[in-house]
Amino acid sequence: MKQFHNFIDGEFAATGNTFDKRTPITNAVIGQVHEAGQAEVDAAVAAARAALKGEWGRMPVTRRVELLYAVADEINRRFDDFLAAELADTGKPHSLASHIDIPRGAANFKVFADIIKNVPTESFEMTTPDGGTAISYALRSPVGVVGVVCPWNLPLLLMTWKVGPALACGNTVIVKPSEETPATATLLGEVMNAVGIPKGVYNVVHGFGPGSAGEYLTRHPGVNAITFTGETRTGEAIMAAAAKGVRPVSFELGGKNAGVVFADADFDKAVAGIMRSAFENCGQVCLGTERVYVQRPIFDKFVAALAAKAAALKIGPPDMPGVGLGPLISAEHKAKVLSYYAKAKAEGATVVTGGGEPDMPAELKDGHWVQPTIWTGLPESAAVIREEIFGPCCHIAPFDTVDEAIALANATDYGLATTVWTQNLSTAHRMAREIEVGLCWINSWFLRDLRTAFGGSKASGIGREGGVHSLEFYTELRNVMVKL
Numbered sequence: 001m002k003q004f005h006n007f008i009d010g011e012f013a014a015t016g017n018t019f020d021k022r023t024p025i026t027n028a029v030i031g032q033v034h035e036a037g038q039a040e041v042d043a044a045v046a047a048a049r050a051a052l053k054g055e056w057g058r059m060p061v062t063r064r065v066e067l068l069y070a071v072a073d074e075i076n077r078r079f080d081d082f083l084a085a086e087l088a089d090t091g092k093p094h095s096l097a098s099h100i101d102i103p104r105g106a107a108n109f110k111v112f113a114d115i116i117k118n119v120p121t122e123s124f125e126m127t128t129p130d131g132g133t134a135i136s137y138a139l140r141s142p143v144g145v146v147g148v149v150c151p152w153n154l155p156l157l158l159m160t161w162k163v164g165p166a167l168a169c170g171n172t173v174i175v176k177p178s179e180e181t182p183a184t185a186t187l188l189g190e191v192m193n194a195v196g197i198p199k200g201v202y203n204v205v206h207g208f209g210p211g212s213a214g215e216y217l218t219r220h221p222g223v224n225a226i227t228f229t230g231e232t233r234t235g236e237a238i239m240a241a242a243a244k245g246v247r248p249v250s251f252e253l254g255g256k257n258a259g260v261v262f263a264d265a266d267f268d269k270a271v272a273g274i275m276r277s278a279f280e281n282c283g284q285v286c287l288g289t290e291r292v293y294v295q296r297p298i299f300d301k302f303v304a305a306l307a308a309k310a311a312a313l314k315i316g317p318p319d320m321p322g323v324g325l326g327p328l329i330s331a332e333h334k335a336k337v338l339s340y341y342a343k344a345k346a347e348g349a350t351v352v353t354g355g356g357e358p359d360m361p362a363e364l365k366d367g368h369w370v371q372p373t374i375w376t377g378l379p380e381s382a383a384v385i386r387e388e389i390f391g392p393c394c395h396i397a398p399f400d401t402v403d404e405a406i407a408l409a410n411a412t413d414y415g416l417a418t419t420v421w422t423q424n425l426s427t428a429h430r431m432a433r434e435i436e437v438g439l440c441w442i443n444s445w446f447l448r449d450l451r452t453a454f455g456g457s458k459a460s461g462i463g464r465e466g467g468v469h470s471l472e473f474y475t476e477l478r479n480v481m482v483k484l
């Protein structure tokens with residue numbers, strides 16, 4: 001049985017307390033996770049603080065950059081190990097993890113190594129009141145020990161998206177992976193040791209949120225800043241914890257994103273794009289579109305085309321040939337998604353396709369499978385249109401005008417992302433300006449350039465990470481004024 005140990009001060013450490021890790025493919029127990037208590041979190045914080053004062057804290061940026069490149073190269077060298085770990089933890093299709101999750105795990109180190117090496121700080125010359133000259137310049141220093149609290153949907157991608165810039169900026173980190181997906185954060189500890197990242201720079205504590213490692217870490221006074229990806233409600237709890245000591249937070253939270261398809265869109269590309277945005281990763285992507293609005297002249301044709309593709313998705317384990325839909329992450333999450341499937345029916349939805357559980361072969365019966373589901377006919381007040389489900393489902397409604405599409409897209413407390421499909425430039429730019437989101441994709445979805453700002457508006461987050469924007473969170477600027 002695999003053991004998922006905490007990784008503290010460069011050592012893998014067992015604890016007396018373990019919980020089962022089950023694979024969503026069959027619900028079988030595949031490992032034991034060693035839950036960190038207060039003592040382990042204290043030890044991780046002490047190690048991370050000590051590392052700031054040691055070799056890591058004194059290391060020239062050029063050496064740090066070399067080490068981060070080495071981390072990326074080692075992830076690529078151990079690509080198959082990371083892939084196997086991610087597939088066992090999440091059950092997602094092999095093609096998805098091998099094209100997106102694992103490559104991004106490596107890219108997230110390289111891109112921020114390049115940025116820290118190349119981005120200058122500001123400098124100003126001024127005339128002083130006595131007619132002399134002064135020059136001011138800015139120094140960037142690390143914020144210190146960063147707590148990194150992660151979700152389960154893209155475990156390696158989202159964890160390294162924060163660890164990469166945090167380390168590039170000279171911080172030390174303590175990662176709290178989701179209790180559902182402990183594997184790749186643990187494996188990354190082996191990579192850190194292999195390439196010579198000093199002890200205490202990268203630490204991992206396993207466990208849950210409240211009353212466990214998540215709460216102990218975010219409440220810890222030795223943690224200087226907290227970066228978190230997960231549910232908006234969890235963000236509220238972490239923000240309350242961070243208030244003690246007035247510690248900064250960076251939050252990437254939930255969404256209830258709209259996909260908007262205009263009648264002039266390239267029809268096939270729009271159908272393919274919305275297929276991805278609604279069903280990729282079994283709908284467990286914060287950027288996904290559970291609300292789709294289609295302009296009336298193509299509404300019926302679009303619903304029929306999307307439904308045909310959704311119904312044809314092959315449901316199964318990661319290595320099944322042609323698989324397009326894996327399982328949901330857990331029995332608990334499956335129950336939540338199915339409860340929304342029931343609510344949609346109760347509220348009078350037309351179930352265009354899906355709406356329940358698929359018939360799976362005996363050996364997979366206990367996995368967390370649900371059907372890809374499309375509804376129409378609900379009022380905007382319906383629960384499945386208002387609340388984040390995080391499953392492979394969407395409601396499709398017709399609209400007539402650009403104004404109406406904007407109003408519908410904005411009628412939510414969230415503001416993470418949108419995907420707009422049109423060939424009319426004016427419409428595209430107007431939508432981009434008027435939809436209240438952090439991320440607007442035109443004729444694309446989840447197309448990423450890591451130099452750009454990433455984050456959500458409204459209840460979908462606080463702050464932006466990505467490119468130079470990550471430096472704003474992971475460093476402190478000190479202004480130095482020199483009177484000549």
Ligand code: NAD
Pocket residue numbers: 149150151152153158176177178179207208209210214215218229230231232234235237238251252253254255285286388390416456460461
């Ligand atoms: P979650 O909020 O339940 O858990 C995320 C992490 O927080 C886990 O590690 C969990 O153990 C920890 N946690 C929970 N309660 C805590 C507490 N009180 N104190 C400290 N830590 C605590 O989220 P999830 O279910 O793992 O992930 C799905 C959610 O994440 C969805 O809402 C999704 O939209 C969101 N998400 C957002 C983004 C984004 O970029 N905006 C990306 C991915 C996922």
Ligand code: 6OD
Pocket residue numbers: 153154158161252284285286287448454
């Ligand atoms: O691509 C990224 O950098 C990112 N943070 C993606 C988030 C996906 C949410 O599920």
